[in-house]
Amino acid sequence: MGDLIVRNVIRECYDGHISVRPVCDVDSVVFHRISRAEDPGSPFGSVPDFELSGQLVAAWFREHGPQRPGSYTGGETPYTGLVRVDGSVDQMLGAADQGAHATRWNYRGLGIAFAGDFRAHAPSEAQVSAAVFIAAMALCAGWRVHTHDEVRDEPKGCPGDLWPQDKIMKKAREIAAVRGACSTNEALRRIGFVI
Numbered sequence: 001m002g003d004l005i006v007r008n009v010i011r012e013c014y015d016g017h018i019s020v021r022p023v024c025d026v027d028s029v030v031f032h033r034i035s036r037a038e039d040p041g042s043p044f045g046s047v048p049d050f051e052l053s054g055q056l057v058a059a060w061f062r063e064h065g066p067q068r069p070g071s072y073t074g075g076e077t078p079y080t081g082l083v084r085v086d087g088s089v090d091q092m093l094g095a096a097d098q099g100a101h102a103t104r105w106n107y108r109g110l111g112i113a114f115a116g117d118f119r120a121h122a123p124s125e126a127q128v129s130a131a132v133f134i135a136a137m138a139l140c141a142g143w144r145v146h147t148h149d150e151v152r153d154e155p156k157g158c159p160g161d162l163w164p165q166d167k168i169m170k171k172a173r174e175i176a177a178v179r180g181a182c183s184t185n186e187a188l189r190r191i192g193f194v195i
């Protein structure tokens, strides 16, 4: 499997707030969905999933209103990465900057969002491949890998019923076994994330 294409768009996603944690405390990844279906009333609502970028998603959360998704992040960019429909990744936060994406998992976890609503359709093959690679590198570092619903008290369809988490984890375990154990810094480097 080839490496991921990761774009560093951290500066363009800057939310005016850096919430620093020691990178060595990162020990998990949480997968999410993000799409226009989250907020059909917003200007963002007309953007098709395949055009979603890290910059657009960050702007959406920054310019939150009371009923908008950003209302629960305080306007902060919640995700470390957005996996686009084409499988490429926009890095939105540095690995040492925690995002508000899954309550008790914010401090330890990297939030990774995938463009699309997987309650309604399956992720693209490229997105599944990216999820497998990220999960595999996470497993190499001994991290846990979860969907948002798995770490919520009450599941709310994130990423959604059509998200193939079992299949992703099975392939990720196979790849992790081949690549071998590594440090957290090395896992981040392999994924292509900057700290």
Ligand SMILES: [Zn+2]
Residues within 6 Å of the ligand: 031, 032, 033, 101, 148, 158, 159
């Ligand atoms: Zn979520």
